[in-house]
Amino acid sequence: MATQHSRSAARLMMAPAVVLLLGWMLVPLIMTLLFSFKKYIPLRGGDLGWVGFDNYIRFVTSSAFWPSVSATLIVVGGVLIITVIFGVLLAILLNQPMWGQGVVRILVIAPFFVMPTVSALVWKNMFMDPVNGLFAHLWKFFGAAPVEWLSQASLQSIVMIVSWQWLPFATLILLTAIQSLDSEQLEAAEMDGAPPVKRFAYITLPHLGRAITVVVLIQTIFLLAIFAEIFVTTQGSFGTKTLTYLIYQRVLESQNVGLGSAGGVYAIILANIVAIFLMRMVGKNLDA
Amino acid sequence: MARSVTTQRKIINTAAAWTVGMLIFFPILWTVLTSFKTEATAIADPPVFLAFDWTLENYSTVMERSDYMRFLWNSVIIAGGSTLLGIIIAVPAAWSMAFVPSKRTKDILLWMLSTKMLPAVGVLYPIYLIFIKMGLLDTRTGLVIVLMLMNLPIIVWMLYTYFKEIPGEILEAARMDGASLKEEILYVLTPMAIPGIASTLLLNFILAWNEAFWTLNLTAAKAAPLTAFIASYSSPEGLFYAKLSAASTMAIAPILILGWFSQKQLVSGLTFGAVK
Numbered sequence: 001m002a003t004q005h006s007r008s009a010a011r012l013m014m015a016p017a018v019v020l021l022l023g024w025m026l027v028p029l030i031m032t033l034l035f036s037f038k039k040y041i042p043l044r045g046g047d048l049g050w051v052g053f054d055n056y057i058r059f060v061t062s063s064a065f066w067p068s069v070s071a072t073l074i075v076v077g078g079v080l081i082i083t084v085i086f087g088v089l090l091a092i093l094l095n096q097p098m099w100g101q102g103v104v105r106i107l108v109i110a111p112f113f114v115m116p117t118v119s120a121l122v123w124k125n126m127f128m129d130p131v132n133g134l135f136a137h138l139w140k141f142f143g144a145a146p147v148e149w150l151s152q153a154s155l156q157s158i159v160m161i162v163s164w165q166w167l168p169f170a171t172l173i174l175l176t177a178i179q180s181l182d183s184e185q186l187e188a189a190e191m192d193g194a195p196p197v198k199r200f201a202y203i204t205l206p207h208l209g210r211a212i213t214v215v216v217l218i219q220t221i222f223l224l225a226i227f228a229e230i231f232v233t234t235q236g237s238f239g240t241k242t243l244t245y246l247i248y249q250r251v252l253e254s255q256n257v258g259l260g261s262a263g264g265v266y267a268i269i270l271a272n273i274v275a276i277f278l279m280r281m282v283g284k285n286l287d288a
Numbered sequence: 289m290a291r292s293v294t295t296q297r298k299i300i301n302t303a304a305a306w307t308v309g310m311l312i313f314f315p316i317l318w319t320v321l322t323s324f325k326t327e328a329t330a331i332a333d334p335p336v337f338l339a340f341d342w343t344l345e346n347y348s349t350v351m352e353r354s355d356y357m358r359f360l361w362n363s364v365i366i367a368g369g370s371t372l373l374g375i376i377i378a379v380p381a382a383w384s385m386a387f388v389p390s391k392r393t394k395d396i397l398l399w400m401l402s403t404k405m406l407p408a409v410g411v412l413y414p415i416y417l418i419f420i421k422m423g424l425l426d427t428r429t430g431l432v433i434v435l436m437l438m439n440l441p442i443i444v445w446m447l448y449t450y451f452k453e454i455p456g457e458i459l460e461a462a463r464m465d466g467a468s469l470k471e472e473i474l475y476v477l478t479p480m481a482i483p484g485i486a487s488t489l490l491l492n493f494i495l496a497w498n499e500a501f502w503t504l505n506l507t508a509a510k511a512a513p514l515t516a517f518i519a520s521y522s523s524p525e526g527l528f529y530a531k532l533s534a535a536s537t538m539a540i541a542p543i544l545i546l547g548w549f550s551q552k553q554l555v556s557g558l559t560f561g562a563v564k
Contacts, residue, residue, distance in 0.1 A: 010387075103309075108312050112547070116500040227501045252412065252505065271407045275402060279398055286398070
């Protein structure tokens with residue numbers, strides 16, 4: 001029934017979305033690329049002409065670059081490790097028979113719906129504040145000296161806040177995956193005398209492989225772009241300047257657009273490397 | 289014997305799961321509780337859990353003081369507007385991809401997704417510049433457009449998945465029974481598509497409500513939504529835990545409730561069908 005007529009109608013129906021997204025992608029991207037090859041400082045002289053790869057070299061040789069790379073790696077890596085490990089454990093736990101499963105699920109998922117500025121502020125003030133925070137009270141209760149979380153253990157604190165936000169996402173996806181596991185297989189293994197650890201290692205974990213990969217890829221893309229959590233808590237001080245935050249500061253705070261744009265191009269390339277793997281998995285599933 | 293083991297295990301499971309669940313939920317619970325305390329009780333040493341004089345004072349203070357209603361209204365307009373606009377643009381696109389697929393459909397879907405992977409900070413200045421040039425900086429219209437474009441791939445993707453599940457035979461059957469195209473769309477397709485559209489609406493409203501990169505960087509006093517309003521509490525002057533909690537509770541409560549309804553869509557919507 002798909003006639004020539006309906007085909008052209010279909011193309012017409014797709015046009016607005018395609019054109020808008022094409023513009024949304026290409027226009028800023030091309031501008032960023034252009035700026036990155038220029039000395040462009042709006043508040044001090046504006047566009048000062050082409051400088052070749054100067055900005056790209058300056059961005060990676062500046063003293064802030066390597067610390068920001070390591071901060072990014074610690075945040076992304078730390079959150080991934082925490083959310084995947086606890087996500088798998090939680091998913092297995094939530095998949096067991098129990099009373100009130102629905103309510104527990106709701107409790108576990110809730111942090112995902114809290115806006116980033118709220119979770120960052122609540123953690124910063126009500127938990128991590130060295131005087132009035134709950135952690136300070138807890139530490140004092142056990143006779144320890146309160147920790148100044150966001151200055152003494154700044155990166156760990158950020159990892160903790162962000163992990164709290166993303167654990168629900170990992171758990172929910174892994175739970176969905178675990179529910180599609182054939183329970184007869186597990187029962188058969190149990191009958192044959194396989195201990196829980198082996199059942200987990202040889203049946204559950206391989207089954208979750210795909211879901212874990214998806215969690216890692218999607219979270220990496222979002223975690224590379226973390227902004228509000230740092231903006232609200234440390235403003236990039238105490239070693240919490242991630243790549244995203246460094247670029248933001250170059251572009252908007254110090255208004256060195258050329259330099260910041262070169263950083264932006266690096267960030268785009270980095271995100272695309274991760275995205276390629278994700279797209280491949282999504283694409284495969286689309287055929288099935 | 290098997291039964292008693294199951295019951296015992298069930299008790300252990302229940303205890304463990306509830307403990308973990310409460311631990312994860314605790315920061316939210318604590319925020320809600322603190323919002324009903326006075327500022328003095330909020331920082332009491334040792335902390336008070338439930339046994340305090342409950343007060344609504346913080347809520348009225350927050351609402352009177354900082355134009356809370358305006359921020360709330362901005363959030364509603366920005367999240368609602370961007371989602372609605374996105375749906376209007378995405379429905380025809382998803383529709384044609386699901387019902388008149390071509391060789392390129394898959395590529396287009398994947399390409400749309402790839403635009404979602406573009407890091408926002410990489411295009412911050414161009415967008416900022418375009419906003420200044422077009423007078424969109426610190427306007428709700430500007431944010432509606434940006435957030436719509438940001439979520440459009442997810443909206444198209446979700447709708448496509450839902451539309452694909454509508455069996456084509458039903459349309460043919462309706463046609464055989466003499467339904468006109470208009471009747472077909474109105475009485476057959478629309479009712480079947482509404483659940484899918486509704487869940488897409490819900491999830492994307494939540495995503496737009498919580499978005500905190502563009503809303504922080506492209507707004508000032510006028511168009512700032514709740515994300516920016518809460519961020520303005522980050523300066524550590526004075527005693528403000530109770531008020532911060534009240535403001536936070538008001539900002540997250542509606543979304544928490546909506547979110548609990550959209551658990552299922554969350555997985556399919558955010559993994560783009562890669563996990564089923």
